[in-house]
Amino acid sequence: MCLAIPGKIVKLDPGNPQLAVVDVVGVRRKVDLGLLQDEVLKPDDWVLIHVGFAMSKISEADAADQMRTLAVLGESEAAMQEARGYGLENESNREWGEVT
């Protein structure tokens, strides 16, 4: 519940500045940047993500530190599962249609 997962902004959505493709523990996901609208964000910036929303801008060193915190706490797998789940990628059920 309290997971905060670091991610690196890959590209901002040109059509919607509050969305970005973010590399989260090795998978690329659309992440909502709406809670960081007071910050100036650009590709290669690092953010801390909670339930699919970026909640703070952090440094690269802090991101590495946070990754290690997750590993130390035994939560790396849960973080990866959560990151993979963003965008309903786990919901492969056809009744929900094609998910991108």
Next chain:
Amino acid sequence: MRYVDEFRAPQLISRAGVEIRRLADHHYRIMEVCGGHTHAIYRFGLKDLLPENVELIHGPGCPVCVLPMGRIDDGLSLTAQPEFTFAAFGDMMRVPGTHGSPLEYKARGMDVRIVYSPADALKLARMNPEKHVVFFAIGFETTAPSTALTILRAKSEGLQNFTVFCNHVTIIPAIRAILDSPDMRLDGFVGPGHVSTVIGCRPYEWIAKDEGKPVVVSGFEPLDILQSIVMLLRQLRNGEAKVENQYKRVVPWEGNRAALRAIAEVFELRSYFEWRGLGFISQSALKIRKAYADWDAEQRFSVPGVRVTDPKAAQCGEVLKGVLKPSQCKLFGCECTPEQPVGALMVSSEGSCAAYYNYQHQKPVSISSAPVL
């Protein structure tokens, strides 16, 4: 990356342990508010590094644990209508309601979905216009802004087949209720890390100024928690009471203003809300404002408003307030286990009972050999 290496260093951890022993001249009772801290404390056996006169009391900061069963029943009651989809975080799925957990409802054929983000519940609604998706929202101020933004997005898209069943709670009134409790004596608080990224450190200042008790907002690694205890003990030894931030690498003093604006736009305080184990606490939870009533399951649909008292033998309340240790509850480890939980403290890995159960029989993870990504 020297900074990171330093943070891992076992020598620093043992040095913090020595410093805690040096500073602990009295019996001190310190509450770690956040369930994430409770989990880390058990996982690493940090209690073994502390002298007997520094006692850690586990606080109410596990959103799954404090949610009363009646709210789960109310949320699940909506699944009786076949066009309804119940979407919730994975943490909620095994939490028992009167007639079963969300997972058991799913097994009985109800449409129950795990989502990892409220935005994904919205996506389900967008992709399935014939369905009505109810997002069962739980969490403290860490999670509430994401729910708020999701409701704002639903409104801007004019999406009518999406609502939120809101159970968001706020941490400060819970701390106040604990401090007001006559059977509770506390000397200081390890403040929650990720809640504070949103609310910042100022909301804790009354605890220092009015109650005379120090607060140190803390990170989640063993060394973070031990350093926070050192900072608390230093204040207590010097007769000080102030708010300090040990988790500066993530928590800004002023919090996240955009997130606070989103909360204020969409939510208002409920006059009271029931917390499992703590009872009714005034102004301790959020409800959706009338302007967003179309996206509020409670305003749009009829929910029974169930109130369920916890099983008498379960002593979740006493454990939640730190009056009893998990193992002192009559049901602990026999009738109530992580496989068959009676109380919610046994369900979530952040609940003190589950953490105690999972780690008490095994050697805590060695701090120096913890895995590195």
